[in-house]
Amino acid sequence: MDRLHLMTVFAAVGEEQSFAGGARRLGMSPPAVTRAIAALEARLGVRLLERTTRHVRVTEAGQRYLDDARRIIAEIDEADEAAAGSNAAPRGHLAVTAPVLFGRIYVTPGIVDYLRRYPHMEVNAMFVDRVTNLMEEGLDVGVRIGELPDSSLRAVPVGRVRRVICASPAYLERHGAPRTPRDLAAHTIVSSTGSSAPPDWRFTRDGRAQALRLKPRLTVNSNDAAIEALRDGFGVARLLSYQAAPLLASGELREVLEDYATPGVPVNIVHRDSRQGSPRIRSFVDLMVERLRAEPNLQTGPYGL
Known part of the structure; x- marks a missing residue:
C-alpha cells in the first residue's frame, strides 16, 4: 500500500481513537482501515496502537509517529494547495482550537460563515480551556488570550480583554x-x-x-x-x-x-507558519481577524470596557 495512504489512515484512527471513527472520517470500510494499520505496523516493525474491546490507544512509539505524520500530511496538503495556485478556492480539512466559552460565542459563528463561503472545506473545532500545542495536536489555527511566549507560530492581534x-x-x-x-x-x-x-x-x-x-x-x-x-x-x-x-x-x-x-490582556489568532501560504489557513485567519476586530467586547481599553 502507498506509504502516505497508510500514514493518513493511522493519523485518522489515532486522532479518533477508534477504527470505526477513522473509517467514517476517511469514507473507508472498517476492515480496510484495519488492514491498513496492520500493514503499516508490519512495515515499521513496531506496534502503533493498543487495542482493547472498548478503546484504541496510541502507544509511545505510535505517539511519536502520529506527531510526525500530522506534520508531514500538513506539509503535503500545503504543497498541493500552493501548486494549485494562490487564487484557488480552499478545500480540505482545517483544525481549529479556542477556549470553550470564547469558541462558543465568537469562533463557532465564524466557522459557520467560513463553511458557507467555502463548500469544499471541513472544520474540526476543539474548544478547551487549556493551552494547546498546535503542532503536536494536529491543529492549524488557535485563539490565545494572554501574553504569548516566544514560538515559531505566527500571531495576529485581534483585540484586548481584561x-x-x-x-x-x-x-x-x-x-x-x-x-x-x-x-x-x-x-x-x-x-x-x-x-x-x-x-x-x-x-x-x-x-x-x-x-x-x-x-x-x-x-x-x-x-x-x-x-x-x-x-x-x-x-x-x-x-x-x-x-x-x-x-x-x-x-x-x-x-x-x-x-x-x-491592564487588559491581548487576544491573538495564532497559526502555523507556512512558506507556501496555505489558502485554507490564510482564508480562515483573514475571516476571523475581520470578525473579531469588529467585536466591541474584544476591544477593551487598558482599564475600561
Whole structure:
C-alpha cells in the first residue's frame, strides 16, 4: 500500500481513537482501515496502537509517529494547495482550537460563515480551556488570550480583554459590595479551573500592583459553571470582560472594585507558519481577524470596557 495512504489512515484512527471513527472520517470500510494499520505496523516493525474491546490507544512509539505524520500530511496538503495556485478556492480539512466559552460565542459563528463561503472545506473545532500545542495536536489555527511566549507560530492581534470581578445584585444586596481587594476575604469566592488566569487575584491602583491568594468556597472546571453560580446569587468571581459583558449589560451581574482593575490582556489568532501560504489557513485567519476586530467586547481599553 502507498506509504502516505497508510500514514493518513493511522493519523485518522489515532486522532479518533477508534477504527470505526477513522473509517467514517476517511469514507473507508472498517476492515480496510484495519488492514491498513496492520500493514503499516508490519512495515515499521513496531506496534502503533493498543487495542482493547472498548478503546484504541496510541502507544509511545505510535505517539511519536502520529506527531510526525500530522506534520508531514500538513506539509503535503500545503504543497498541493500552493501548486494549485494562490487564487484557488480552499478545500480540505482545517483544525481549529479556542477556549470553550470564547469558541462558543465568537469562533463557532465564524466557522459557520467560513463553511458557507467555502463548500469544499471541513472544520474540526476543539474548544478547551487549556493551552494547546498546535503542532503536536494536529491543529492549524488557535485563539490565545494572554501574553504569548516566544514560538515559531505566527500571531495576529485581534483585540484586548481584561479581568473583571463580578457578583449578582442579589448577592451584593445581602452581603454588601467590597470596597477594597482585602474585603474579598469576607466574601464567598467562586473560582474556575477552566481559566488561564494566575491563581492570585491581581489588582492595580495609583500605579501600585497588589496580589491576593483567596480561598474559594466553590471551585468549578468551567467558566460557564462559574457564571451560573453568580447568576444564582452565590458569591463573587473573576471573569474575562467578554464573558461578563452581556450579563453586565443586562443587569444580571454587577462589576465591583472597578478602581482596582488591572491592564487588559491581548487576544491573538495564532497559526502555523507556512512558506507556501496555505489558502485554507490564510482564508480562515483573514475571516476571523475581520470578525473579531469588529467585536466591541474584544476591544477593551487598558482599564475600561
